[in-house]
Amino acid sequence: MTDPVRKPRRRGMSARWKLTLSYAGVVVVSGIGLLAAVALYLLRYVPDVAIIADRFVPNRSDLIRAFVPVAIVMMLVLLAIGLGGGWLIAGRMLAPLDRIGKAAQLAAQGSLSHRVALEGPRDEFRDLADVFDSMLEQLEAHIAEQQRFAANASHELRTPLAISQTMLEVARNDPDRDVDALIDRLHEVNARAIELTEALLMLSRAERRTFTREPIDLSLLTEESAETLLPLAERRGVAIDVGGDTANVLGSPALLQQLITNLVHNAIVHNLAEGGTVTVRTHVLPEAVALVVENTGEVLPAHRVATLAEPFQRGAERTRGDDHVGVGLGLAIVQRIAQAHDGSLVLTARESGGLNVTVWLPHPFPRPLA
Structure with missing residues (x-):
């Protein structure tokens, strides 16, 4: 109707x-x-x-x-x-x-570049103009980020499709082609395209906040993520240490699980070649809950750390044979999920090398300071 x-x-x-x-x-x-x-x-x-x-x-x-x-x-x-x-x-x-x-x-x-910029003493009209200018600034920044994201997403999605097309054209013109190798390579490229698509869907879901909030213990989610990623850590020679307080928050278990998994996965992959460590801790403060993931690794300059949470930014160069090359959306998804839960993401380079990642989430029942 x-x-x-x-x-x-x-x-x-x-x-x-x-x-x-x-x-x-x-x-x-x-x-x-x-x-x-x-x-x-x-x-x-x-x-x-x-x-x-x-x-x-x-x-x-x-x-x-x-x-x-x-x-x-x-x-x-x-x-x-x-x-x-x-x-x-x-x-x-x-x-x-x-x-x-x-x-x-x-x-x-x-x-969106125009501003009211109202002069004179502060009154109701000046406050309204300032709020409107602030809204325009946020909209301009958001649209610029969305345009940049769309361009990067188009490029990233086009890459596996172009690789598949090239491989098929070469195979068609090569009478002595290795069919098994071609299938394996196409499977790898297709899996990467699927991984990127799922990451984009996860990012979109976090931005829309289309989820039901329910009580969840972050410490249990960290143990589950560490157990899931333990085989990857063992293959790379990285030790995982999980601990901390029982940290109850309100949110989506699936999204928060993805947040922790992305952080632990990044900490494992971006680590030392041998003898690396990943430390995961949960802390409960009067007004907030903190999830801290720390890893060893190379020394990161401050300007590089500042861009790690941007979409399609990868923390280190990878080899072509790396099975966990990622799509450059890990920390971007973490940041969007944290923001969707009214939280924030803080990245800090460790002096000895590696990264300290802290996710702040609001306490479901804020406690008064003693």
Whole structure:
């Protein structure tokens, strides 16, 4: 069933005219009140009979006949002053809203670089303009990130498809092709494309926050992830040490499991060739829960650490034969999952080499400080 077509609403009176009429109405009503007070409290003391004296003394009727025309003229003057002054004051008061409206129109047309930049002392309009500018900055940064992500995703998805097409073309023109080797290579390329697609879906799910929150113990999830990745760690000669407090949080068990798995997997893969270690700890603080994953490895410069959570950024060069080359979305997914749970991701390079990764998540029941 389709929604009925909505008729365009007739444009009503502008806010400036409404304020102008309001100001004029206040001025006129105030003038009427003042004149009524004069009439009621002063004229009542003047008798409405002929006053016999040596010279002409007006009575109440004479004063009313003389007062009414002047009062009408004054009311017209007050009305003109109210309309003119109200129009100017309303225009001055609504000028910030007009600037914000023009900025909103530009934003609707796709121009997010424009800012209101309202001057003057802080008031309600200045606060509104500042909030609007902040929103535009966040939208501009988000769209730029999405465009960069889409370009990188397109490139990453196109790569395995192009490799498969090249291999098939070479195999078609090679009568002595090794079918088994071709199938193995195609299987490897296809598995990588599937892994990338699943990572993109996981990233999208985390960004949409389409999950149900339920109580979960992070310490149990860390033990499960470490047990799952233990064979990989043993093949690479990396020791995993898991421990810490019972850390209860509210969130999606599947997403949090993926978060921990990605962190432990990265810590194993980006490690020393021999004798590497991975330490996983959970800590409970009064206001937050911390998951800390630390690994040995090469010394990382600060500028490199700052980009590790960006999509399709890989922490180290890999060999072509690495079965766990990854797709460059591990830490990006971790960051999105943490943000979806109202948390944050902090990356710190270790002085002796390797990386310290801390995920902060809100405590489900904040405890008062002692």
